[in-house]
Amino acid sequence: MMPLLTTKGLSRNFGGLRAVDGVEFALMPGEIRAVIGPNGAGKTTFVSLVSGRIRPSSGMIVFDGADITSLPAYARVRLGIAYTFQITSVFANLTAYDNVALPVQRTLTGGRSKGAVHAGVMAALERTGLADRAHMPAGQLSYGHQRLLEVAMGLALKPRLLILDEPTQGLADSEIDNFIGLVREIATSATVLLIEHNMPVVMQLADRITVFNAGKILAEGTPEQVRANAEVQDAYLGTAP
Amino acid sequence: MKEASPAKAYALHLGVIALLFALSFVLPEYHHGLLARIMVLAVFAMGYNMLFGYVGLLSLGHAMFFSAGLYGAGLAVIHLGWSVPAAFAAGLACGALLALVIGLLALRTSGVAFMIVTMMFAQVFYLIILYFAAWTGGDQGLVVPQSARVLVLGDTSLGLTNPTVRYMSALVLFSIVLLVALVIVRSRYGRVLVAIRENEERTKMLGYDTFSNKLAAVVVSGTICAASGAAYALLFGYVGSTFASVQYSILPLLWVLLGGAATTLGPLIGTLFMYYVVDITSGYTSAYLLIVGIALILLVLFFPRGILGTVRQRWLGWLP
Numbered sequence: 215m216m217p218l219l220t221t222k223g224l225s226r227n228f229g230g231l232r233a234v235d236g237v238e239f240a241l242m243p244g245e246i247r248a249v250i251g252p253n254g255a256g257k258t259t260f261v262s263l264v265s266g267r268i269r270p271s272s273g274m275i276v277f278d279g280a281d282i283t284s285l286p287a288y289a290r291v292r293l294g295i296a297y298t299f300q301i302t303s304v305f306a307n308l309t310a311y312d313n314v315a316l317p318v319q320r321t322l323t324g325g326r327s328k329g330a331v332h333a334g335v336m337a338a339l340e341r342t343g344l345a346d347r348a349h350m351p352a353g354q355l356s357y358g359h360q361r362l363l364e365v366a367m368g369l370a371l372k373p374r375l376l377i378l379d380e381p382t383q384g385l386a387d388s389e390i391d392n393f394i395g396l397v398r399e400i401a402t403s404a405t406v407l408l409i410e411h412n413m414p415v416v417m418q419l420a421d422r423i424t425v426f427n428a429g430k431i432l433a434e435g436t437p438e439q440v441r442a443n444a445e446v447q448d449a450y451l452g453t454a455p
Numbered sequence: 456m457k458e459a460s461p462a463k464a465y466a467l468h469l470g471v472i473a474l475l476f477a478l479s480f481v482l483p484e485y486h487h488g489l490l491a492r493i494m495v496l497a498v499f500a501m502g503y504n505m506l507f508g509y510v511g512l513l514s515l516g517h518a519m520f521f522s523a524g525l526y527g528a529g530l531a532v533i534h535l536g537w538s539v540p541a542a543f544a545a546g547l548a549c550g551a552l553l554a555l556v557i558g559l560l561a562l563r564t565s566g567v568a569f570m571i572v573t574m575m576f577a578q579v580f581y582l583i584i585l586y587f588a589a590w591t592g593g594d595q596g597l598v599v600p601q602s603a604r605v606l607v608l609g610d611t612s613l614g615l616t617n618p619t620v621r622y623m624s625a626l627v628l629f630s631i632v633l634l635v636a637l638v639i640v641r642s643r644y645g646r647v648l649v650a651i652r653e654n655e656e657r658t659k660m661l662g663y664d665t666f667s668n669k670l671a672a673v674v675v676s677g678t679i680c681a682a683s684g685a686a687y688a689l690l691f692g693y694v695g696s697t698f699a700s701v702q703y704s705i706l707p708l709l710w711v712l713l714g715g716a717a718t719t720l721g722p723l724i725g726t727l728f729m730y731y732v733v734d735i736t737s738g739y740t741s742a743y744l745l746i747v748g749i750a751l752i753l754l755v756l757f758f759p760r761g762i763l764g765t766v767r768q769r770w771l772g773w774l775p
């Protein structure tokens with residue numbers, strides 16, 4: 215089977231700092247892949263390169279067999295790469311409804327009626343448990359609900375690859391359980407790339423885990439393999455918050 | 456933007472149009488003439504609001520779009536002898552084309568740089584008008600001959616110098632632009648424009664080509680401003696370079712700020728308010744600009760969202 219996403223020698227420097235350093239990465243369709251690593255390891259920078267938010271210093275990104283390295287971010291979204299921000303970035307002054315209507319109305323292809331937008335918006339809000347807050351301004355939602363709204367916006371894009379950057383940060387334990395169910399459900403129709411610090415969540419969800427450290431891939435494997443890896447324990451698991 | 460109460464919004468706008476229509480029959484001559492002028496300039500403000508209010512792009516060069524319409528229509532009548540509708544279309548086309556070119560160049564910048572770049576382009580436009588004085592009349596401007604300002608519709612010909620015809624023409628233009636603006640801001644495209652204003656980076660990450668959307672907004676905004684300029688030339692018969700000066704780039708900003716940015720009726724209210732404050736105060740004192748300045752400062756201090764923006768925030772959340 216052909217990988218959905220591959221990166222070859224992907225690098226990004228910030229001044230003298232090599233935030234992402236020659237990363238060779240492959241992701242199979244249908245997978246839930248977790249990316250872990252200490253703070254500053256380059257995880258967010260790596261997925262930002264994939265989503266097109268920032269440009270690589272060198273290297274290549276292939277999505278579904280096509281070289282997308284020079285495509286602008288919005289064109290990558292249209293190919294099916296959706297990115298949810300680590301630092302919550304919803305439209306604070308717009309209602310939760312309008313936040314989700316933006317991705318829904320763009321992905322509608324057939325029925326462009328008002329009803330189709332409404333149905334799409336309410337479906338995404340219901341999946342994330344936000345339906346009863348549809349008409350609240352996003353800025354007035356609790357932090358955890360804003361994180362879920364981010365996910366709803368990602369979902370509404372009907373992505374082939376959904377990148378979630380620390381989605382459970384700030385969620386209560388009960389919300390995390392629901393969230394795990396939600397990601398499993400998403401994974402039936404999309405490939406998921408999940409950056410996550412919460413190890414129980416990672417262990418429950420991930421098919422495979424990629425460990426980043428200092429801009430490079432330190433290890434990769436099934437949850438069991440990664441857990442058993444001594445280097446990983448040194449670099450990360452031992453010092454995890 | 457709000458899903459609720461579309462009927463209320465349309466009813467309100469149609470009500471405002473009906474009120475302006477009725478006023479034509481009751482206003483004394485002086486106010487009748489002033490209101491016709493205000494409606495035409497409110498179209499200028501609505502065009503400005505499209506870009507400033509909804510997309511959040513502050514231009515300091517919109518005088519060039521107004522003047523593109525003004526000169527496009529005026530010169531077509533004066534030098535080419537075009538009919539009123541053809542000249543109006545020429546004004547619109549000049550504004551749309553200019554807006555497309557300026558948009559392609561100026562949208563490479565944002566924020567303060569966008570203000571400066573648009574101001575520089577407007578200044579170039581102003582100097583070009585002065586330079587080609589042989590055609591444009593330079594700083595004296597040109598008068599559009601009365602004989603040419605006649606709108607022929609089938610068998611009837613309407614002289615645009617007739618106050619009632621002038622008022623009704625201004626009202627027709629104002630109403631069309633008001634309803635078009637209402638439809639745009641309530642549409643999906645309007646939702647994208649507001650999203651760009653609120654968070655452009657995020658809008659891109661939802662798959663929107665924000666540059667193209669902003670470019671379209673500049674063209675819509677420039678074309679509406681040009682419609683105002685073209686109507687001004689044809690209805691009031693004067694084409695002059697003052698309308699291309701920086702003062703006329705700042706005025707629509709003030710009108711919109713006063714009335715309420717990103718409200719559909721704010722531009723009318725702001726223009727109306729400003730005209731009447733100037734009109735009333737200049738009747739009492741020669742220092743009326745000082746009073747206007749103080750009134751503006753007070754408004755911005757106490758009503759930073761403008762008149763309608765404040766009304767919407769405090770009382771009528773459904774206002775578009």
Ligand SMILES: Nc1ncnc2c1ncn2[C@@H]1O[C@H](COP(=O)(O)OP(=O)(O)OP(=O)(O)O)[C@@H](O)[C@H]1O
Nearest residue numbers: 228231233251252253254255256257258259260300
């Ligand atoms: N825009 C930027 N300019 C300069 N340096 C940056 C920039 N973005 C990230 N960095 C640096 O690059 C390194 C990698 O940062 P990145 O945000 O990718 O880490 P991360 O693995 O996502 O960390 P965390 O777990 O804290 O989210 C860090 O040292 C960071 O300070």
Ligand SMILES: [Mg+2]
Nearest residue numbers: 257258259300
């Ligand atoms: Mg990060």
